[in-house]
Amino acid sequence: MTEPPRTATRVPQVVFACVRNGGRSVVARVLTEHYARGRVVALSAGTKPGEHIHPEVADALGRLGLDTSREQPRRLTTEMVAASDLAITLGCGEECPYVAGVTYRDWPVDDPGGQDPATVRRIVADLDTRVRGLLGELAPDLELAPSVLDRG
Template identity: 80%
Template sequence: MTTQTTPHVPQVVFACVRNGGRSVAARLLTEHYARGRVVALSAGTQPGEHIHPEVAVELEALGLDTSREHPKHLTREMIAASDLAITLGCGETCPYVPGVTYRDWPVDDPGGQDEATVRRVLADLDGRVRELLRELVPDLDLPPSVVTS
């Protein structure tokens, strides 16, 4: 008798301060490319009231739906349930959970920035997310980038 094991689906939490730009973009990009092979969460240490409108406009232009996005508070439980926590500017205010791998992505805050800056930040995140997915799910057939140069 053979037993089948369900493959582990990695979970990543993207954390920033307001959860209105970088972390939301990273989560949406991850979900788009991973197609169910990675679970992505986003949250903030001091969540704002809404997603930055300039970020939402550019994400929508890339074909990523932001209509259900709203800032969420980052909890120890979110991090503890994740394999990887990626911080995007929340620094030492992010809860630390032993056993979880942390990485910091030094990505500029797109909130309140002009269109060109927001696009540059999204392109930066796109490249980082695609590289992360190659690492987490090496056999994933990544679709083409949504960001055009």
């Protein structure tokens, strides 16, 4: 007996938005992409993007084995939000464009920019918990790898 053909399943997309796109939104995007393994597409952007991601964020993620070398801040656009199923705001408040039909959630997470390593790690841990919970909603059958926080 042959199996029925598999149908392509739409991959959900989430955009993480903050102000400078150098810290919180980058951490959330990198963690989502790491855990989702292609089952969820994650974007990050800022309302007033800086020139680079925060070095303390790159260092903290690097210590956890996560590569940030290709992360570059970019401007949040209405089109980016409209193409997403979910917009997670991380401190950009009313500056984030509103698009009808897109679900918005605000995650009140501290800004890691300019913080000491222990504070950045606490923020990464907070985002790790939130991202893992989000993936449980967006891809309920996805078996999550152990937390990256168990590595470093």
